[in-house]
Amino acid sequence: MAKDKVDIRDVAALAGVSVGSASRVINGAENVSPETRDKVERAIAILDYRPNHTAQALRSRSSKTIGCLFTDVTNPLYARLFRSLEERLRKDGYMLLLANGLNDAQRETETLAMFGRRGMDGVIAAPGNETDAQVLAALNGLPMPVVVLDRDMATPGCDALLFDHAAGMKAAMAELFAQGHTRIALALWRASSRPVRRRIEGYRAAYKAAGLRVPDMLVQAASATSSVFADVNALLQRADRPTAIIAQGTYTLGSTLRAIEANGLRVPQDISVVTIGDTDFARDHAPSISLLNVDAQRVAEGIATLLRSRMADAGQPGRSERVPLQFTDRGSIGPAPRP
Structure with a gap:
């Protein structure tokens, strides 16, 4: 039977660790020893502790969520990128929320507005409409850090990661x-x-x-x-x-x-x-x-770095990073046939 109003102090006491250590485990921080993580996770299971994420977000002003808008999530490139992004951002304690733009400017505009209302900590955007006035206004109006992925867009306050x-x-x-x-x-x-x-x-x-x-x-x-x-x-x-x-x-x-x-x-x-x-x-x-x-992992690392930098200093000028494309010969290239 779960104890009434179990809070983080109860978890810390049962685990025999500080409240700060328990908090780091609960929030997915990496700077925790395996022994401490195991103690806290066992205490959470025993007490049936369930963090109030809404209250946490109100206190910290952080939702620990990153919004991600791709124009077509069925594209295998975006599927690989999403997987690498999710794994990389999880290490920083963030959950990635994926939205499908379907190359529809109105849908993309509404999605970006929703990200703003939901209080995301950051946004990654690869919209299908680079010059649409509504999409640009929605991106430029977001109050959180934004990384534009592989798009040429008039978004001076946003960072960009571009493929070469x-x-x-x-x-x-x-x-x-x-x-x-x-x-x-x-x-x-x-x-x-x-x-x-x-x-x-x-x-x-x-x-x-x-x-x-x-x-x-x-x-x-x-x-x-x-x-x-x-x-x-x-x-x-x-x-x-x-x-x-x-x-x-x-x-x-x-x-x-x-x-x-x-x-x-x-x-x-x-x-x-x-x-x-x-x-x-x-x-x-x-x-x-x-x-x-x-390299999807390199892309994910680059985006995570841009987001962290912008979170630390929101007033810095927009940055643009480039990621190279790598050529791999797998056997489908041969000498040009003779006439």
Whole structure:
């Protein structure tokens, strides 16, 4: 039977530790010895102690919660990032609350407003609408630290963590150039987003740096599933078809591989393929697909650092950090076929 009005002092007394030590265990702090943590957790179980998080938040003015807005949580990249973010922020005693923006400006605006009303300690935002006035106003109006993830947004009071897509694209292109490829297609969608813009910049810059003309082989589909197959299929039926394709993400990669198969081509004997983002699909394909990828743990650490810094000094100017993309060759790149 649980004791009436059990409080943290009862827990500390039963565990034989100070109230401060009990508090650190309850709040998930890391600077606690395993022995002390075990004593406090056993005392909590015996007393059936349940912290009043609302009261704690009122006293400390901290909800120990970080709001996270992603434009599409079904994207495998965001799923990996969320997992790493949750694990990293948990070490600092924070819970991560995930919201799905669905690339809908009104939904994103309402979600950000809700984060503000709920008194989150911080917000991580990767909205689908970079220039929408309502989304920008909602972000700029938040009273807590905000980290904008991989978006170019007019948010001077917010920090940003950006992926270096252009440099990553140049690295992938260099690998293909080294194998003799000069007709390289780039299959993308949603061309209005920062990642797509920067990838196109890197693609064109790589050709320019190599002293080569940029071919007319850029696929910018209306959606990842509606027209990528048709557009890539049309490229593959040209007399000067591409000998390599860089495909954005899981959905675009799937449509690209279907088009390659439909044209009786083999990877990498007839055509080389590179994708963006590490997924089970790319890893399990035969052959495994070479890729550009960000280190999710490095991203999580960078965001946690920006949030902590902003919490400590809310008045500092907005900061921008960059995370590189890493190229991994998994066997889907081969020499360019001879004419």
